[in-house]
Amino acid sequence: MACRTCRRQLMLLTRQAGSIAEIQNAATAQRLIAPVVGSQSGQRRSFKSTPNQPAINIRETIAKVFQSTAEPYRIINATENIYKTCAREADYTIPDKDRKAGTITKTAEGEDIGEGKTMWHEDFKLAPTFSTWSQITMLHLYLVFARLRDxxxxxxxxxxxQLTDHFFFNAEERMDLTHGITSRGxxxxxxxxxxxxxxxxIAAYDEGVIKGDAVLAAAVWRNVFKAREDIDVRSLAAVVSWMRLCLKMLDQIPDxxxxxxxxxxxxxxxKNELMLVDKPTRELDGQLVQETPPVQKVAV
Known part of the structure; x- marks a missing residue:
């Protein structure tokens, strides 16, 4: 796994290699176009296909050339945007004053507790730590990975x-800049x-998706909620329902x-899935209210 410095050098070399490839492809396209455009006088030539010289579809050839050149850059750009969406879902910060004074609050396991105001922190009561951020990011990445298998x-x-590289390079950067882990080793x-x-x-969520909601809920409980015994079961059910919904919506997107x-x-x-989770309870409460006879007042 490369460090951040090596990654920057690799990206620079990739851009340079891409520029060279574009120049070469442009030269190739120019050689293909030249016979069709015509002579220096500007006259357009017309060629008829012969058995020994089949007609060349210039547009398709040029499209293939530029598509092969641009595809890696399109994937890098697309995956970077998707990753940023996944990474900011449980984003958090460590106040500079606490970092400089050495007064950062710690969890029982010794993790730094920062400040986070996302849904996962406020509605699902997860601590704003590196562990929470990484688990929520991996949860979102898994859903994308499942769709990419198609x-x-x-x-x-x-x-x-590319998505994996974005995650681990960002994780290393967060360790360094946010938590002050300067040792590369x-x-x-x-x-x-x-x-x-x-x-x-990946293995746990795959098993849960295949075997059913109970197994998937157990995987979410172990990873996202750290197997806490005081977890709100409604929150766990909401996350499972949300995962199923996201997989369905991703499946409906064309490649x-x-x-x-x-x-x-x-x-x-x-958190929107909490309404679905609470629906059976609301219906049951409404049914009980309808079936319960009104209290008769007894005159004294």
Whole structure:
């Protein structure tokens, strides 16, 4: 796993390689267009196809050339936008005054507690920590990964690889800038642990999606809610219902529209599913009210 410095160098080399490829492709396109455009006098030539010289569809050739060049950049840009949407769902900050004074509040496990005002912090009562942020980000990434499996194998791997890279580079940056972990060796050790968690999250959620809501709820409880015994079961049910809904909405997006419609799926908040979770209780309460006879007043 490359560090942030190596990533910057890699991105620079990628841009340079892309520029060279564009120049080469442009030169190739020019050689293809030249016979059709005509001579220097500006006269347009017309060629008839012969058995030895089949007609060349110039437009299709040029489109393929530029599509092959632009596709990697389109994937990088699309996955970066999608990742930013996933990463800000449980975003948090560590106040500078607490960091400088060394007065950052800690959890029982020793994690730094910051300040967070997202739905996951306020409505689902999750602490604004790195662990919460990483688990919620991985939860959103998993939903995207599940949809990407419907793509062609090579395309799916490219999208998934870029999303994974965005996550781990951002996680390392957050360790350094937000939590002050300046040791690269220590960061890489934490990143290895995080990678193991990420693989476990994929396996656990896959099992839950296949085997049913009870298994999926158990996976969410272990990962997102850290197997707390004081968890509100309504919140757990709402998250499971929200995951099912997101998977359904992502499945309805055409492949060619994934790069700009995926972000819209996560605008539907998980807390909205609490209304669905509470619906049977409301109906039961209404039924009990209708069946309960009114209290008769006895005259004295």
């Amino acid at each position: 793509l062609e194998p090579d395309a799916a791997r490219s999208w998934q690889r 220590l960061r890489h050790r934490y990143l290895k642990d995080l990678f193991v968690q990420w693989r476990g999250v 060619e529209a994934l790069h700009y419609q995926t972000e819209a799926v996560f605008k539907w908040r998980a």
